[in-house]
Amino acid sequence: MIIKKPYSQLTNRDLDILNILWNSENALTASAIAASQDGLTINTVQAELRKLLKMDLIKIADIVYSGTVLCRSYLPTVSSKEFALAQFADEFRQLQSEISTTSLVATLLEQETDDSKRTQEIEKLEELLQNYKNSPKK
Numbered sequence: 001m002i003i004k005k006p007y008s009q010l011t012n013r014d015l016d017i018l019n020i021l022w023n024s025e026n027a028l029t030a031s032a033i034a035a036s037q038d039g040l041t042i043n044t045v046q047a048e049l050r051k052l053l054k055m056d057l058i059k060i061a062d063i064v065y066s067g068t069v070l071c072r073s074y075l076p077t078v079s080s081k082e083f084a085l086a087q088f089a090d091e092f093r094q095l096q097s098e099i100s101t102t103s104l105v106a107t108l109l110e111q112e113t114d115d116s117k118r119t120q121e122i123e124k125l126e127e128l129l130q131n132y133k134n135s136p137k138k
Contacts, residue, residue: 010055016040017048018057022080027061027073049074057083 010018020036021028028036034045052058061075078086092104105125112118 013044014048014052017045017052018076018083019080021058021074021076027064027075029064029066029071029073031066031071033074 016037017033017040020033030045030049031042033049034040034042049058053060056077058074059077061073063070064073065071092099109118109121112121
């Protein structure tokens, strides 16, 4: 899943909450999120959760009991990998007039220190490029 919207307006607090959700194996309530990190208050977490819900970065997973009170539990709708790739793609779109796709790919390949992994990546890229060449034009 590729995220089309840029999320550059996210704050560090938004990212803190997303990271807490990404690192949890289960859906979390606002109170569980607030308790998982020093400096987070329930009011801040609830405000941030509303914002993340509007942006479709999280969803309500379930209504659960927290003690005797019913509350919502939340899950991320995108993985941390998908999110990071979307952020990277957004940054690249903004720099595309200065950096070519070819130079970006070459630089990324140069960063790979394992020759066998670099060779595997090049083979995957060759296959991807061939598929692009053979696909009908849109």
